Amino acid sequence: MATLLPAQRGYDNFQFLETKRPWLNLYGIRVRPVAPVGSTSSKPLLESSLLHCSLPDELLQEVFMRLSPYWLGRAACVCRKWRYATRMPSLWRNACLKTWQVSGRQENERLCAEKYGGSWRAMWHDRPRLRFDGLYVSRNTYIRTGIAEWKITNPVHLVCYYRYLRFFPNGKFLYKTTPLRVKEVAKTMQGRAAKLDGLFSGRCMLDGTQVEAAVIYPGSRPTVLRIRLRLRGTIPGAYNRLDLLSLVTCGVDENLVPNETEDVINIVDGWQENETHNPDIPAVSHRRGMQPFVFVPFEEVDTSVLNLPVDKMDYYVPG
Incomplete structure (x- = not known):
């Protein structure tokens, strides 16, 4: 719903149209974890989202273990916490071993260590592979x-x-x-x-x-x-x-x-x-x-x- 505001500061002959945007009030507010008991910090802390409070890190890891690598990439775009959670080496190690299962586990571990600096995520991204999805x-x-x-x-x-x-x-x-x-x-x-x-x-x-x-x-x-x-x-x-x-x-x-x-x-x-x-x-x-x-x-x-x-x-x- 639009409202007309009175003219201000020299614009006596004009009026402008403004649409209410309540989400603008959220700009600049950073979501931070709840302060521990006994903390003396003077900065106000906001509670984390309900999803993160209800979903512990262990359960979040179990959910990500069941996602394909391309769905992990989509999950990484949700928030900062999910972005760091999707970079767990165990997730990309399982994806690489499944994709190149013909080569065998030992050969994949050798290639990961020698060519990709031990990063399974880099191996998944840079090593040529056929897609199965x-x-x-x-x-x-x-x-x-x-x-x-x-x-x-x-x-x-x-x-x-x-x-x-x-x-x-x-x-x-x-x-x-x-x-x-x-x-x-x-x-x-x-x-x-x-x-x-x-x-x-x-x-x-x-x-x-x-x-x-x-x-x-x-x-x-x-x-x-x-x-x-x-x-x-x-x-x-x-x-x-x-x-x-x-x-x-x-x-x-x-x-x-x-x-x-x-x-x-x-x-x-x-x-x-x-x-x-x-x-x-x-x-x-x-x-x-x-x-x-x-x-x-x-x-x-x-x-x-x-x-x-x-x-x-x-x-x-x-x-």
Whole structure:
């Protein structure tokens, strides 16, 4: 509600409008802990917030232990106390050991001590890593000629399809190619197994910023898909982009097809780009549909711009 104030000091012919802002009275007031019993300090002390009084440090640590690193970053923006609480080394040590569990605990501790000065938080921020809290999405488009009717000029259609990757800490990943949008595919890729509805499971290996991945398409003539990617981030520590360097399909000998306990990435390791082990299925190096992968967290799959149809976004620039 606005009120008119009388003119003052030479502004007799003018009046100005002022809106009441009670929160301005809070400026300059610092929240300080309650003074201990027997304190002789003359400065008035304000009580801490009710949340901090009801939530001891031990319980706050237990809550933060159950948060993902990205939610810890959001919690650090709440207040100064939470900011310092989220920097506990045990929180980031658990996050690092879970993210690079393939390397083993001893190797991670060695790298943390030698390269990152013993700071697990710095290791999490600076060491290249794949993200597991969402999907890497590559949006691709191409033009297809339509059917000519009567004597009208042939129509053309802009076709859109997606490649999806989801990685897991144990070195496995899920791969899917489909015209379905992100919000329609996210639920089916939150499971761990499932060679279901064109969803395939494979193995990957991260070496610095280079990612090597392989998937076997089962069937009467098994085919292996070899993927080579480069990991990067639009901002430091994000690692939200995967540049697709090569995409090769080739035949594999039936005797070399691994079972569930073997690692497909070790079988194709060392193969040349045009190498195949089945003469009926020559190696093919694909050059189309090579748009970079963009990371979309699970909480943003419904609101991502990648869900827009081609009539609203004909081409997407990942950056």
